[in-house]
Amino acid sequence: MSGGSPRTARRIDDISSFRVMDLLARARELEAEGRRIVHLEIGEPDFDTPAPVVEAGRAALLAGATRYTPALGLPELRRAIANFYAVRHGLEISPDRIIVTPGASGALQLVLGVLVNPDTEVLMTDPGYPCNRHFVRLFEGRARQVAVHRDTRYQLTADLLRAHWSKRTVAALVASPANPTGTVIAPEMLAEMAAYVADRDGALIVDEIYQGLVYDCPDSTALSISDQVFVVNSFSKYFGMTGWRLGWIVAPQAYVRPLEKLAQNLFLCAPTPSQHAALAAFRPEVLAILETRRAEFRARRDYLLPALRELGFDIPVTPDGAFYLYANCERFGLDAQELSTRLLEEVGVAVTPGVDFGEFGAAHHIRFAYTTGLDDLREAVGRLRDFFARA
Amino acid sequence: MSGGSPRTARRIDDISSFRVMDLLARARELEAEGRRIVHLEIGEPDFDTPAPVVEAGRAALLAGATRYTPALGLPELRRAIANFYAVRHGLEISPDRIIVTPGASGALQLVLGVLVNPDTEVLMTDPGYPCNRHFVRLFEGRARQVAVHRDTRYQLTADLLRAHWSKRTVAALVASPANPTGTVIAPEMLAEMAAYVADRDGALIVDEIYQGLVYDCPDSTALSISDQVFVVNSFSKYFGMTGWRLGWIVAPQAYVRPLEKLAQNLFLCAPTPSQHAALAAFRPEVLAILETRRAEFRARRDYLLPALRELGFDIPVTPDGAFYLYANCERFGLDAQELSTRLLEEVGVAVTPGVDFGEFGAAHHIRFAYTTGLDDLREAVGRLRDFFARA
Numbered sequence: 001m002s003g004g005s006p007r008t009a010r011r012i013d014d015i016s017s018f019r020v021m022d023l024l025a026r027a028r029e030l031e032a033e034g035r036r037i038v039h040l041e042i043g044e045p046d047f048d049t050p051a052p053v054v055e056a057g058r059a060a061l062l063a064g065a066t067r068y069t070p071a072l073g074l075p076e077l078r079r080a081i082a083n084f085y086a087v088r089h090g091l092e093i094s095p096d097r098i099i100v101t102p103g104a105s106g107a108l109q110l111v112l113g114v115l116v117n118p119d120t121e122v123l124m125t126d127p128g129y130p131c132n133r134h135f136v137r138l139f140e141g142r143a144r145q146v147a148v149h150r151d152t153r154y155q156l157t158a159d160l161l162r163a164h165w166s167k168r169t170v171a172a173l174v175a176s177p178a179n180p181t182g183t184v185i186a187p188e189m190l191a192e193m194a195a196y197v198a199d200r201d202g203a204l205i206v207d208e209i210y211q212g213l214v215y216d217c218p219d220s221t222a223l224s225i226s227d228q229v230f231v232v233n234s235f236s237k238y239f240g241m242t243g244w245r246l247g248w249i250v251a252p253q254a255y256v257r258p259l260e261k262l263a264q265n266l267f268l269c270a271p272t273p274s275q276h277a278a279l280a281a282f283r284p285e286v287l288a289i290l291e292t293r294r295a296e297f298r299a300r301r302d303y304l305l306p307a308l309r310e311l312g313f314d315i316p317v318t319p320d321g322a323f324y325l326y327a328n329c330e331r332f333g334l335d336a337q338e339l340s341t342r343l344l345e346e347v348g349v350a351v352t353p354g355v356d357f358g359e360f361g362a363a364h365h366i367r368f369a370y371t372t373g374l375d376d377l378r379e380a381v382g383r384l385r386d387f388f389a390r391a
Numbered sequence: 392m393s394g395g396s397p398r399t400a401r402r403i404d405d406i407s408s409f410r411v412m413d414l415l416a417r418a419r420e421l422e423a424e425g426r427r428i429v430h431l432e433i434g435e436p437d438f439d440t441p442a443p444v445v446e447a448g449r450a451a452l453l454a455g456a457t458r459y460t461p462a463l464g465l466p467e468l469r470r471a472i473a474n475f476y477a478v479r480h481g482l483e484i485s486p487d488r489i490i491v492t493p494g495a496s497g498a499l500q501l502v503l504g505v506l507v508n509p510d511t512e513v514l515m516t517d518p519g520y521p522c523n524r525h526f527v528r529l530f531e532g533r534a535r536q537v538a539v540h541r542d543t544r545y546q547l548t549a550d551l552l553r554a555h556w557s558k559r560t561v562a563a564l565v566a567s568p569a570n571p572t573g574t575v576i577a578p579e580m581l582a583e584m585a586a587y588v589a590d591r592d593g594a595l596i597v598d599e600i601y602q603g604l605v606y607d608c609p610d611s612t613a614l615s616i617s618d619q620v621f622v623v624n625s626f627s628k629y630f631g632m633t634g635w636r637l638g639w640i641v642a643p644q645a646y647v648r649p650l651e652k653l654a655q656n657l658f659l660c661a662p663t664p665s666q667h668a669a670l671a672a673f674r675p676e677v678l679a680i681l682e683t684r685r686a687e688f689r690a691r692r693d694y695l696l697p698a699l700r701e702l703g704f705d706i707p708v709t710p711d712g713a714f715y716l717y718a719n720c721e722r723f724g725l726d727a728q729e730l731s732t733r734l735l736e737e738v739g740v741a742v743t744p745g746v747d748f749g750e751f752g753a754a755h756h757i758r759f760a761y762t763t764g765l766d767d768l769r770e771a772v773g774r775l776r777d778f779f780a781r782a
Contacts, residue, residue, distance in 0.1 A: 006643070006646045007506075007561075008506070008646070009506060009530070011508075012505055015652055044458060049457045054452050054457070057452050057664065061445050061452075064440075066445070067634045103658070113529065114397075114399050114400060114403055118531055138504065138657075140509055140531050201398065203398075241457065243456070243459050243660070243664065244663070245659070245660070252397070258403045261403065261406055261407070264412070265521075265529075266529075267497075267636070269636070271493075272633075273448065273634065273664060
């Protein structure tokens with residue numbers, strides 16, 4: 001191994017880093033120079049972890065809950081998650097099917113590690129969460145990215161599955177609500193997709209990490225439709241526990257043992273203090289806090305969406321949830337990356353260029369994250385107005 | 392996907408679960424029936440996380456340190472780890488080369504993900520830590536397990552590398568101290584191996600997760616030998632922080648960026664509260680606690696090793712560190728798995744059969760972990776004596 005150029009595996013060339021990281025670094029530089037930056041690029045809620053969850057974490061530490069747990073997770077946390085499905089969704093899910101993971105990242109890695117053989121394909125949307133295709137690449141599979149348009153609310157549909165499913169396809173991965181578009185898949189469509197995939201002997205993976213963060217439609221889960229889908233969820237977004245690194249899988253029963261084997265080897269277990277803290281996440285007083293936050297996110301969306309449209313951004317689909325607006329900026333005649341850079345440098349507004357979410361339409365889309373308060377959003381809109389008035 | 396049999400990727404068939412888990416489950420059953428079991432199978436220190444570290448974790452939670460950190464880790468923790476190398480080993484390591492990971496598991500996964508192409512080989516010992524070969528398999532590489540004997544203290548040597556290195560080999564992975572044998576690689580041998588691997592344009596990965604837990608020889612690191620090795624370490628063992636899931640890599644400078652890209656996608660970041668807690672792990676009062684524990688581990692080894700030899704176990708190599716004794720049980724005329732089962736069922740002593748560490752000699756070796764106090768160890772030895780008196 002020479003001191004200079006690294007000899008890395010081929011997959012590393014195919015895995016891109018997040019462009020937004022460079023933007024964030026530049027934003028920090030500008031802040032260090034005294035500039036005030038409005039951050040609309042960050043995919044992390046601005047709310048702190050709810051105090052009762054923090055307190056449960058502190059109590060667990062004091063009680064010495066710092067050892068390995070079983071690879072599948074603390075039995076009482078798996079039961080608490082199952083109970084949440086019962087209370088919130090009226091579903092009876094066996095705790096045996098629930099696997100606690102280090103974040104949804106760990107969950108996606110386990111599920112894809114169990115499903116993806118080399119050269120097999122996984123269907124997913126473009127635009128979509130960028131790590132998904134990288135997880136597939138990690139296992140020498142191929143992410144088949146399907147361009148999705150406004151007419152399907154940027155989601156896969158049963159028709160799109162039919163059009164793109166091949167002999168190599170082993171799974172389809174959808175997200176509801178989705179990043180970066182915030183759209184939800186209607187239950188009827190999800191049922192149709194689940195049936196199609198089951199017919200093909202494939203797997204349907206449903207990323208529900210923004211579950212709970214919906215503003216117009218009822219909170220839902222793919223588990224209402226089928227016990228043969230893989231559902232991935234997280235304590236990061238709705239529950240406000242990003243840095244704790246905790247998520248979960250609800251798997252078809254037959255896959256629990258393979259997932260457990262892989263989890264034993266990859267992770268040993270999810271962080272123990274986080275698992276104990278999360279036991280408090282389902283308490284009524286915490287859910288009350290989270291519902292207040294949901295209302296605040298809705299208010300932000302309801303302010304920012306029409307304001308951006310008025311500025312000339314094309315946002316044809318009203319997002320149902322998450323905390324993102326995926327905006328077409330074509331009419332400004334600037335490439336999305338150039339626009340992102342100029343917005344940051346010239347008026348101190350940080351956004352994420354479309355390229356971080358795929359290739360299709362990437363050059364003329366940017367993502368706004370409303371993970372900052374209404375005052376900041378108003379400030380940002382004022383700055384954007386100035387920018388376009390000058391331009 | 393049918394409801395019954397799962398359609399899993401081929402790698403899942405090649406990844407074995409830990410046999411010790413079944414044994415542990417059976418031990419828990421027996422305990423539930425009121426039997427008292429002496430646990431010598433557990434690869435986790437019995438000591439709690441040092442109180443100042445717990446307190447730092449609690450303070451971090453109170454201060455709201457629960458958000459994502461940079462993928463490479465908290466800058467102040469990377470500096471603290473670099474400083475530890477300076478103070479403890481007299482080495483100047485740039486914090487830029489240090490990557491904080493979710494446990495050593497996350498570290499091994501990142502390093503192998505960056506190095507292993509499909510069908511390339513990684514040399515490692517048999518016996519060894521079982522997850523290592525599974526990580527290589529995960530990336531469609533091949534773990535080339537080299538049978539190691541007492542004559543090399545169960546370690547790879549430069550001669551063994553020469554004998555087994557092929558055109559497909561990209562890396563050699565060694566551990567010092569090793570699991571399950573507890574042996575350390577002498578610095579001169581490590582230097583010879585590093586030079587051989589560098590000549591071959593390969594990578595040398597040194598697992599130092601039991602660093603600090605050595606009893607006869609000075610505490611050492613491969614970083615004293617070369618800045619081109621990959622060192623993997625952990626807060627789990629010496630620092631007593633298993634469930635916190637925190638480890639680190641020291642990488643050759645040219646590999647930091649590829650490792651960062653992979654970490655961004657696989658993990659986002661290591662658990663944030665754990666990172667803040669670990670800042671306290673290097674404080675003098677914590678190191679004083681850890682050195683007391685090291686002395687206790689030494690006392691346990693010094694009791695258990697001669698006692699097992701007297702019972703008839705063949706332990707030809709005195710282990711330098713970790714908290715394991717790897718004992719040949721051939722003279723008892725029982726297969727190691729059968730012996731493990733009978734020891735548990737008949738006298739309530741839980742140990743790990745050799746099969747969990749590979750194939751070579753697995754049928755006539757068991758691992759004793761001295762992760763329990765001297766009283767328990769004496770009790771276990773008494774029970775073993777009874778068992779063999781009866782047999």
